[in-house]
Amino acid sequence: MHRFDVETLTAGRWRNGGGATREIVSWPVGAEDFLWRASIADIDRDGPFSAFPGVDRTLTLLAGDGVRLTAPGVFDRTTRAEEPLAFPGDLELSAELRGGACRVLNIMVRRGRAVARVERVTGPVVPAGGHAGVLHVLRGRWRTEAGESPLTPGRGVWWDGNDGAPGRAVVPLSPDAAALWADVVPVG
Known part of the structure; x- marks a missing residue:
């Protein structure tokens, strides 16, 4: 087993500037195409949520009041503290913060694998x-x-x-x- 401490993981800013991600692991390590990935994401503001075609995602709220994820007419869910929320990564989602910045555990797996x-x-x-x-x-x-x-x-x-x-x-x-x-x- 490999130990980690979220506070010592390197934070990388999102391309859209809406948050930062601290990667726990992307497996296989060093591969361009991950089979599965675990990270901690800090969501700082409302905005588009990155799509990951062919990937299934599960977000779990760790801190903050939550984030509402929507794709008009297709998907509308809000994260709740410590309750996993699964959804297809293919969706073009918008994120709306419910009271300020929040932190989530993000688990992603390659669908079918x-x-x-x-x-x-x-x-x-x-x-x-x-x-x-x-x-x-x-x-x-x-x-x-x-x-x-x-x-x-x-x-x-x-x-x-x-x-x-x-x-x-x-x-x-x-x-x-x-x-x-x-x-x-x-x-x-």
Whole structure:
């Protein structure tokens, strides 16, 4: 498992100037065409939302009052705190902030090659063999391995399907512990 801290990830501005992205992982690492990608996005203002043809996306609100995503006559949804919102990346969406800047966990998978299930968890997470994924801590403390420092809010781990993560649980250490878990499953 690979550890990350959102605050130490490099932030890259969006081409349209509406926000910034901190990439957790793009798999395979270094490939031009990702199979799956996880990032933290800071959305600073209303405006167009980048389309990703052939990609399925899941956004989960981490901070702020949310963002309304619309494609007239096709799609109209608003993010809610810690509730994953899935949608096709092909849509030409507009983003409207609900009370100011917000931060989201963004999971993207190449349609037909992988699927992602994102959920809020409060108990142990044990990655399945051949699956990739990300666990992002929302609250409390979590343990990955004996001897490693606990994961705290804004930190987490990711793994690919070949990491040997299966059977290596990520376990809550405090009663208030909550995290987002993205389970990425290859198709075919």
